[in-house]
Amino acid sequence: MRAFEYARPTTVDEAVRLVAERPDAGFIAGGTDLLNLMKDGARAHDRLIDVNALPLGDVVEADGVIRIGALARMREVAEHPAVLRAAPVVSSALLNSASPQVRNMAAIGGNLLQRTRCGYFRDAGSPCNKRVPGSGCPALEGQNRLHAILGGSDQCIAVHPSDLAVALLAVDATVLTQGPGGVRRIPMADFHVVPGTTPDRETALAHGELITGVEIPTTPMAANSRYLKLRDRATFEFAVVAVAAALDMSGNTVRDVRLTFGGVATKPWRSLEAEAALRGRRLSGDTIAAAGQALVQGAVPREHNAFKTDLVQRALDGHLRDLGGVA
């Protein structure tokens, strides 16, 4: 690991300044992903600004919103009574992430910024357009069983790994930031970006811009939300396919719905097409199947990951039947 300077400021203004003024500076919160990337040579900083002394750790509910401080740990958020009640999909996604130790360490802001688990990205000896722009993408024709079928480009098909981000997208959350240009509110849908021709750019954040919190509006739909994660082993593993669903029913009819997906796309993936196939319709095996087909309409499967096209539709079917009480 490259040597770096370290500081632990006590104000957000100071933390932002210390990163913004130097191109290779970065923030560290929990450190659970960042330190691995730095050890593996996938990322190098010459200055790390420890944000753990900033007053950003609280989870509060007020005025129809749950505000989660960026430094709240995964465990605290997963166990928080307001989150459990008003956005159970978030709690479930967190409890199905990482290990108990990492959930005690990893912060909510950092969770949204974790980097892909693509083996080519993590191996400093491989070409990777995300790590070294223009160097190529071995995954396109290589080992791509765990890669994306949605949102990819001819430069990158790496999957975004965060369960939390998929859940937050399903409850219409907003990311709060502060940067050199002031404070911003970024809807979750706009926070992560698809790779396109710039796979090294993964979020809407500018250099030196710090996530200060996440807001979840408390709605009837968010209160009726659930997470399903399918993976290669029962626990402590990333998703092969994940579905977050939030459902607002009127009798047997879907009044409103959010359907978001992990494990299949280059960013936390919301399918407006799948939602449209259900909204205003009776929830049934047929309408759920139509939603699944709409979801994978534009899918681009590769040599080893074609199974995800079927698996994500079956996951959606089982999950929506459970959540909506359809036999």
Next chain:
Amino acid sequence: MSTEIRHIGVMTRQPTAVESDEVEGPPPSPWDVKRRTVLKAAGAGAAVVGVAQLTASCAAPFDTPVVQADITLKVNGADHALTVEPRVTLLDALRERLDLTGTKKGCDRGECGACTVLVDDRRIKSCLTLAVMHEDQAITTIEGIAPENGLHPVQSAFIRRDAFQCGGCTPGQIMSAVACIEEGHTGSADEIRDWMSGNLCRCACYANIVVAVQDAAQEMHR
């Protein structure tokens, strides 16, 4: 991270007495050298290579950037003052600087759990965090859990239930189990498996580990 540096140090140069403050007295003959002595001496030697010498004043917190930090770690109830580069993980500080080698370095990537310690009574992976981030926190390692005469109930249960073979993962398993029991995640064997999943055992003693945790949980909650 420091593993590579350390072995380069062993191969290319002997640390001087000035550099290796943890090696006392005359150099041991080759036949007396213990593995730990070699590793520690080389580690101390490598630590000064290529680092600008600028040490922080003790003004806490570090409000201006530093490349070396004077910190105090509170481990098992005792304060330890040390100067570290910011890139030193908590795990390496415990093992290489404080000689608390009970905490094991397995994967150094947060996957195996051998480095599990408690910070303010919560279990964490000490390889995934920096020593400099843990001033003013109570750190507990495997060396700190037993009463003065005897063993912690989890230690006893691991022996009684034969919950290990090589022992490499055992300190981490035990620290994780202590926290798992405190958290109340021992309601069933499945729950224990889920909440102990951050600790891998290459000897695959999982069945006995689960029983040992059940045993200890009963004893501790009695």
